[in-house]
Amino acid sequence: MRLKLIGTGNAAGVPLFGCDCLLCAKAKENTDFRRGPASAVLEIDNKKYLLDAGAMDIADKFSDKKPDAIFLTHFHPDHVQGLFHLRWGKGENIPVYCPPDSTGCSDLFKNPGILKFNTKKKFEEFSIGYLKVTPLPLIHSKLTFGYLFELDNQRIAYLTDTKGLPPKTALFLEDRNIDLLIIDTSHAPNVNDTNHNNLNDSLDICERLKPVRTVLTHISHDFDIWLNENKSCLPTEVYVANDGLTVFPC
Numbered sequence: 735m736r737l738k739l740i741g742t743g744n745a746a747g748v749p750l751f752g753c754d755c756l757l758c759a760k761a762k763e764n765t766d767f768r769r770g771p772a773s774a775v776l777e778i779d780n781k782k783y784l785l786d787a788g789a790m791d792i793a794d795k796f797s798d799k800k801p802d803a804i805f806l807t808h809f810h811p812d813h814v815q816g817l818f819h820l821r822w823g824k825g826e827n828i829p830v831y832c833p834p835d836s837t838g839c840s841d842l843f844k845n846p847g848i849l850k851f852n853t854k855k856k857f858e859e860f861s862i863g864y865l866k867v868t869p870l871p872l873i874h875s876k877l878t879f880g881y882l883f884e885l886d887n888q889r890i891a892y893l894t895d896t897k898g899l900p901p902k903t904a905l906f907l908e909d910r911n912i913d914l915l916i917i918d919t920s921h922a923p924n925v926n927d928t929n930h931n932n933l934n935d936s937l938d939i940c941e942r943l944k945p946v947r948t949v950l951t952h953i954s955h956d957f958d959i960w961l962n963e964n965k966s967c968l969p970t971e972v973y974v975a976n977d978g979l980t981v982f983p984c
């Protein structure tokens with residue numbers, strides 16, 4: 735398994751529209767400092783799976799070969815907006831695994847085009863080839879799944895968007911020897927949001943699940959500024975995501 739993060743920001747992203755702070759100035763000049771909507775690509779042999787579809791240039795990113803499937807965590811626009819264009823493409827359907835959210839987002843269900851939505855049940859493991867996938871309920875303002883991906887005794891948990899973890903999800907992931915945890919960490923420790931983790935929430939989750947490595951994603955503009963001023967605050971084996979970073983294997 736190989737996992738590359740293609741977006742690591744929240745819905746607003748970096749640079750933030752209308753902002754003239756130093757971080758945004760840096761991000762306008764150097765794309766390395768930009769943060770697009772949180773999403774990732776999981777590669778297994780010659781298969782490519784897209785985790786969330788908030789990027790607006792999916793067609794360009796996958797111009798050589800379509801994604802073999804898409805996993806959606808939930809139907810907030812920053813996780814699905816790229817599908818509004820992609821759906822009108824040609825050729826084979828693309829399976830889209832998602833939580834059973836009957837409303838979804840706007841008219842994606844009414845006009846799915848080449849997207850084949852396939853709703854999954856919480857905690858019900860399914861397989862794609864040798865890859866085992868378990869959808870895990872999270873705590874967010876819309877029905878949201880994290881996913882545990884397992885292959886060849888390697889485990890990656892991709893958990894966004896969430897504030898804490900439901901007890902059953904935490905119990906399920908405990909003692910599962912997670913190699914890599916990707917976790918929604920939208921805010922600095924002093925910020926409270928009922929829909930997203932702050933750094934302390936994420937470190938609590940980390941302490942409970944004991945992954946080998948943790949990567950923080952869904953980073954807000956303000957948290958990014960905070961991180962720049964508090965660079966050395968993270969425990970060992972906890973890292974801040976960047977767009978384009980390959981996080982597994984490391």
Ligand SMILES: [Zn+2]
Pocket residue numbers: 744745772810812813895952
């Ligand atoms: Zn989000």
Ligand SMILES: [Zn+2]
Pocket residue numbers: 749750753754755756757758759955
């Ligand atoms: Zn700014």
Ligand SMILES: [Zn+2]
Pocket residue numbers: 808810874895
């Ligand atoms: Zn969301």
